[in-house]
Amino acid sequence: MARGNRLARVAALGLLGVPTLSGCTPDNEFWRWGWPAGITDQSQDIKDLWIWSVIAALIVGVLVWALMGWSIVRHRKRGDELPRQTAYNLPLEIVYTIIPFLIIAGLFFFTVKVQNEVQDRSDDPDVNITVQAFKWNWEFLYADTAEDEADQVSTVGNSEEIPILVLPTDRSIQFFLRSADVIHSFWVPEFLFKLDVIPGNENGRDNVFQVTIEEGQEGAYVGRCAELCGTYHAYMNFEVRVLSGEDYDRYLQLREGGASTFDALEEVDPERGGAAVATRPWDFAEDTQRSDG
Numbered sequence: 001m002a003r004g005n006r007l008a009r010v011a012a013l014g015l016l017g018v019p020t021l022s023g024c025t026p027d028n029e030f031w032r033w034g035w036p037a038g039i040t041d042q043s044q045d046i047k048d049l050w051i052w053s054v055i056a057a058l059i060v061g062v063l064v065w066a067l068m069g070w071s072i073v074r075h076r077k078r079g080d081e082l083p084r085q086t087a088y089n090l091p092l093e094i095v096y097t098i099i100p101f102l103i104i105a106g107l108f109f110f111t112v113k114v115q116n117e118v119q120d121r122s123d124d125p126d127v128n129i130t131v132q133a134f135k136w137n138w139e140f141l142y143a144d145t146a147e148d149e150a151d152q153v154s155t156v157g158n159s160e161e162i163p164i165l166v167l168p169t170d171r172s173i174q175f176f177l178r179s180a181d182v183i184h185s186f187w188v189p190e191f192l193f194k195l196d197v198i199p200g201n202e203n204g205r206d207n208v209f210q211v212t213i214e215e216g217q218e219g220a221y222v223g224r225c226a227e228l229c230g231t232y233h234a235y236m237n238f239e240v241r242v243l244s245g246e247d248y249d250r251y252l253q254l255r256e257g258g259a260s261t262f263d264a265l266e267e268v269d270p271e272r273g274g275a276a277v278a279t280r281p282w283d284f285a286e287d288t289q290r291s292d293g
């Protein structure tokens, strides 16, 4: 019994201690279990939580497998005599009630901590974006470009064109999400974050979050609707095009001067061009062919 108790204590301590060491997170594909690396400041906290939760789960798993293996070998049948029976062993029952509780308490503590960090907002973000979701596409409004929404620079997608949301690195970006119809969900896998887009903001619902994209993460990233919203939900994609702050300013300047999203991007991001590269519109013709064959 004494040995079991000691083992349990060591296990509990190890589990709680592990996430506190997260300053030295192993950042590679293996520990991320296929998760994207994350391109925002906020995503690093989420990634750390995920990695250490997996490690904690592995420790519990290995311990349980080891104990199972040990009992199978140690208590294999050697004769007809029954081994010592330990049913209704109160200390043992207390131990295996307390250990899971400590594990959940640890996971809960770190989850709440990370959640608070991720949902933290500055009162004065550098960039304000309004995201309007509708069946089955997206409209992005650059809220800082004009007071009146009708005058703001915007990009809207249609069935032939993937809407591109242009964002700068190294600036705090605030997203205000709203829906014209049903519940959608704004998801950029590389943010490691998604937020439901629930209609009815006028009721005081707070569909707002902030991210800061890290320097050096310029590129094209796919964005998706992550809430089943009807027939063409699966094709409700968009692209996030991350530019340096300088290129972002230039992009908005061109847009304000009357250039289309395509033309402005052709000029500021010639490497990737004006059309989406992270995803493409649904090819209706191809899809019909496939279902025919």
Ligand SMILES: [Cu+2]
Pocket: 133, 136, 183, 184, 185, 225, 226, 227, 228, 229, 233, 236
């Ligand atoms: Cu949707």
